[in-house]
Amino acid sequence: MKLKIIMIGPCQAGKTTIANFLSEAVEYPNEDYHPTKGVRIIEFKVKNSFTEAEIELWDCSGNQKDENVWSVFLWKAHGILLVYNPEDADNLQELDVFYNQFISDCMILNNCLIVAHYKDLKANHTPPELGESLSNVPCITANVFENGEDLRTSFEQFISSIFVDVKDVEGKHLNVSEQVNEEESP
Numbered sequence: 001m002k003l004k005i006i007m008i009g010p011c012q013a014g015k016t017t018i019a020n021f022l023s024e025a026v027e028y029p030n031e032d033y034h035p036t037k038g039v040r041i042i043e044f045k046v047k048n049s050f051t052e053a054e055i056e057l058w059d060c061s062g063n064q065k066d067e068n069v070w071s072v073f074l075w076k077a078h079g080i081l082l083v084y085n086p087e088d089a090d091n092l093q094e095l096d097v098f099y100n101q102f103i104s105d106c107m108i109l110n111n112c113l114i115v116a117h118y119k120d121l122k123a124n125h126t127p128p129e130l131g132e133s134l135s136n137v138p139c140i141t142a143n144v145f146e147n148g149e150d151l152r153t154s155f156e157q158f159i160s161s162i163f164v165d166v167k168d169v170e171g172k173h174l175n176v177s178e179q180v181n182e183e184e185s186p
């Protein structure tokens with residue numbers, strides 16, 4: 001089974017770093033910043049005793065200049081990872097935009113995961129309290145370098161729960177955009 005997972009969040013939050021780690025795409029550390037233009041799609045497998053899935057991970061640009069293509073990212077997505085850096089006040093402010101654009105219409109909140117991605121390993125890693133709507137979305141704290149394997153385990157659990165859901169109802173997708181479009185067409 002193929003699962004489309006989109007990863008979105010503020011610029012420089014660490015999305016590409018996490019995508020590379022999860023897909024084992026590059027060696028670490030790799031500290032140069034290359035902003036992701038539009039989207040980069042990475043394919044890899046998750047296989048464990050519960051799940052056997054091909055992951056299509058969409059490492060999306062969170063630049064609000066690319067907002068016009070965000071609906072394309074969401075199209076037929078099975079899951080959403082919202083990555084932000086809690087150490088960056090601007091990231092926190094942007095979270096509501098991403099919630100409204102990507103998560104608020106989701107039928108299944110469990111198919112969304114907020115990743116609070118810290119960069120400073122010495123900092124206190126207690127994530128800030130998020131607003132009311134965001135606080136209903138499952139959330140993990142992660143750092144690729146410090147507890148990368150915990151991040152991988154959480155990611156695989158997230159994939160397993162989506163896998164079960166999708167298997168239950170063939171063709172079920174996270175967002176309702178497809179349905180709305182069909183209803184709108186003559």
Ligand SMILES: Nc1nc2c(ncn2[C@@H]2O[C@H](COP(=O)(O)OP(=O)(O)O)[C@@H](O)[C@H]2O)c(=O)[nH]1
Nearest residue numbers: 011012013014015016017030031032033118119
């Ligand atoms: N020190 C440190 N730097 C990081 C970490 N994660 C990402 N970075 C750096 O932060 C910048 C932005 O990361 P990137 O993954 O490209 O963010 P994106 O814009 O969300 O895709 C890059 O220069 C990374 O090398 C981390 O855990 N620790």
Ligand SMILES: [Mg+2]
Nearest residue numbers: 015016035036
């Ligand atoms: Mg990126």
